[in-house]
Amino acid sequence: MESWITSIKALTVDVFGTVTDWHSTIIREGERIGSQKQISVDWGQFARVWRSGYEPAMGRVRRGELPWTKMDTLHRMILDDIMCDFPTLELSDEEREHFNRVWHRLDAWPDVVGGMLRLKSKYIVAALSNGNVSLLTNMAKHAGIPWDCILSAELARHYKTDKEVYETAAHLLSLDPHSILMVAAHNHDLEGARAVGFRTAFISRPLEWGPGGGADTARDDEFDIIAQDFHDLATQLGI
Amino acid sequence: MESWITSIKALTVDVFGTVTDWHSTIIREGERIGSQKQISVDWGQFARVWRSGYEPAMGRVRRGELPWTKMDTLHRMILDDIMCDFPTLELSDEEREHFNRVWHRLDAWPDVVGGMLRLKSKYIVAALSNGNVSLLTNMAKHAGIPWDCILSAELARHYKTDKEVYETAAHLLSLDPHSILMVAAHNHDLEGARAVGFRTAFISRPLEWGPGGGADTARDDEFDIIAQDFHDLATQLGI
8 A cells, every 4th residue: 555545534526427327317317208208319318418518517607607506507507408409308397497406316336335335434535526515415315325524616616627626625624635535537627636735546437428428537647546436446545 | 293394304403512412522531631640620610611612712703803713723722721720630732632622522412313314314414513514524423423414604604693604504405494494402503593594493402511501491482393302303303
């Protein structure tokens, strides 16, 4: 075990894609809607288009075109925007509001709960997501994710990968950034955390965007730890 | 069951005294120190004096004599201040720092974990304390308190009973104040929450300040619910 690992006190963990499988969950809920309405939609494509609206929407807030906005509201704006790309699908306002909350009902990848319970035996394990606090809280209840605490971009009023999000997390955990390990399936998130002094662990989620969807990969030497899943991460941390 | 109860979506719960027994835990850790140093201290009195410094210390922040300060730092300032009242007790800086973190190691009252698990089956159950986020997170791990999320005065940079703390909690939970039940063993906390529209549940903790210590009591008609403990609260909420 490398010596820097003995300094680690807490893990901050990305959520969408790293902990929860948005692609499969949206397909499953979409197929239920399609079956009720007797329409055919490529729900995998729908999920990817919805998720792809996420970075541009945060960009509008960063540029000041929108005030600070909860992720729930951004998700709804994107949903309304993409409906025209799926003309067979008609959803009432109430149906959209319900479907929008699919992000609260995402399922965890199968290794998450068991691996996280191992990690919690040694470390503080905190969510650190662009999702708003209530979204993350509802999701944790739905999926049984045993966070020690829920930290969110909402508490910094900045989205990742703005440095304020990582700095706020370190401040709230009362920890030096060097004693925090950022865990994510996304290179840019780990790079953002590293820029303020966090250690980094890449978790491989090859199916985040579905088969052949082009999930992030990382070279062996790119981050402090490259793990296959949360169990592998716990093992590499000596648990 | 009264009709307002059907509107409740989340419980925000006070921590020191309501969920955890600071008086007994400080006595227990103090007695260990006393035994190691072979000195005699009235640790019940010590605990009460330490806790009594809490409101005046927050008052200094409210009046602008101190900038926003984490509760950990206020606890340490008070500890340093009261040492002269206990002249037989000598603690090094390192010993003080360790003893100061007794607030992270408080034990829960015996009804808390079981009662809260019942409450969580129906509601979001969130901490809402003047303790800082890292203090509350460590305490939850120590005592096994199964919070859905940890909210803190630190997130509002105001202490209870300032209205900003309750307003921030409602905003982060994405809930109308009328759908939140504040749970506390302290009348002033419930009054503060009620002033911004929360419903209120008083939990009786007659031994918070030790036997004869003068814990808060509440009349039957003073708050929406008067409960003996967390199990009684769950029962009164129809769980």
